[in-house]
Amino acid sequence: MGKKIGKVAISCAITGAIHTPTMSDALPYKPEDIAQQAIDAAEAGAAVLHLHARHPEDGSVSLDPDHFMGFLPSIRANTDAVLNISTGGSLLTTIEDRIKPSDVVSPEMSSLNMGSMNFSFHGLAKRYDKFKFDWEKEYIEESDAYIFRNTFRDIAQVEKSLGQKHGVKFEHECYDVGHLYNLKFCMDTGLFKAPVFIQFIFGILGGIGADLDNLMFMKRTADRLFGDNYQWSVMAAGGAQIPFATQAIMMGGNVRVGLEDSLFIERGKLATSNAQQVLKIRRIIEELGYEVATPDDVREMLSLKGSDKVAI
């Protein structure tokens, strides 16, 4: 084996809160399916599992900690992956509700969205004539009126409830350049300590678009604001997922894939599982001469508290 250039951490976001069951049979929403796909994704090379819960009967989004507990013990028992619990799981409720699952689970990581914004996927509704479940059509169509609320007070609340109380490290989700400045302000006022982990996000309607120039710009801006005090990863929605992840690898960053962010494995072709996307990006990582980071590599890179401190 040739000498490797560096390590790349793969995060896999298993189901999320945007896509609905009609859009892909592969999107998991039953606890046993979320667990199995997460385990398979970890086996394929994902070091971090970014997790949301769904109602098992109809796949609608859920923030009920019991629904998380329907799949987390099995994932924990079968993988060493870093568990990352979303705090952005609903556009329709309070930050307190969004914090609850992580407060119960005390994971090594949680997502933390770094600004309020439009967050819309209403354009997807017209692609489907019929929906599997009653809630889906309205949920998608109504997203033209959704505001994803993440005020500075909300951000501070997440830090207090999860960072201070549980030693949770955050995946700082930055959907636009302004979110980097929000994070910088929070760091300057002592809310977060280095190294912070930034997820640059592209292609959400309401955030910065999936143009490669924007990735360069986000990275240059982050370098200027944070210097050596940050680690980074890239997530792009839909068809931009793998191309942006590839660009991130070549720039020395980390990557996020998963059915939360894209239902596709290539243009026009649905992915059959989360693991399929992980395996694809893994092949690219290795072909480009890099090595896939293990969960322990990520623990070291981000100074995580350790899996023994997770409450499952």
Ligand code: KMH
């Ligand atoms: N689906 C991503 C664009 C969260 O979980 O905190 C947003 C996300 C939010 O991952």
Ligand code: ZN
């Ligand atoms: Zn998410």
